[in-house]
Amino acid sequence: MFKTITLASVTMLIALTLGSLPLRAQTPSDPAPNEQTPSPQTPSPTESTTTTNRQQNAAVLLDLNRAKNLARQAAEKANGGLGNYRAELSMHGPASKSTYVDNGNGSWTFTFKGNRPGETIPSYESVVTVSTDGQVKIDYNGAVRTTSP
Numbered sequence: 001m002f003k004t005i006t007l008a009s010v011t012m013l014i015a016l017t018l019g020s021l022p023l024r025a026q027t028p029s030d031p032a033p034n035e036q037t038p039s040p041q042t043p044s045p046t047e048s049t050t051t052t053n054r055q056q057n058a059a060v061l062l063d064l065n066r067a068k069n070l071a072r073q074a075a076e077k078a079n080g081g082l083g084n085y086r087a088e089l090s091m092h093g094p095a096s097k098s099t100y101v102d103n104g105n106g107s108w109t110f111t112f113k114g115n116r117p118g119e120t121i122p123s124y125e126s127v128v129t130v131s132t133d134g135q136v137k138i139d140y141n142g143a144v145r146t147t148s149p
Contacts, residue, residue: 072091074128089111108130109127128141
């Protein structure tokens with residue numbers, strides 16, 4: 001019995017560990033497994049621009065996700081904490097799935113609903129603006145409106 005439980009536990013830990021490892025697809029520019037990596041060359045302007053854009057996009061996504069979390073936390077605090085309030089699911093997942101507007105000035109405005117724990121119909125609406133430097137401003141926090149701004 002003990003061996004069965006131990007074996008099941010080890011198997012589960014291995015599955016969880018392997019499932020959480022990042023995966024990376026091989027791209028055409030990646031060498032095949034048995035190929036030698038070519039010597040480094042000066043990247044073309046297109047390659048360096050692509051890399052720079054990827055780095056910028058990653059930084060923007062990190063800032064956006066941080067802003068989403070700050071907006072949700074501000075609404076949680078304003079509505080009495082997690083014992084009294086839960087933001088809609090889009091505010092817990094990837095930032096790209098949340099409802100936001102890029103204000104173009106280094107800030108995003110998130111508009112989302114929430115409810116009391118155990119309820120299914122949203123009773124709160126929050127509009128929160130967050131800047132890239134972490135400043136948070138609650139623009140609206142109250143009853144769900146029939147039309148959003």
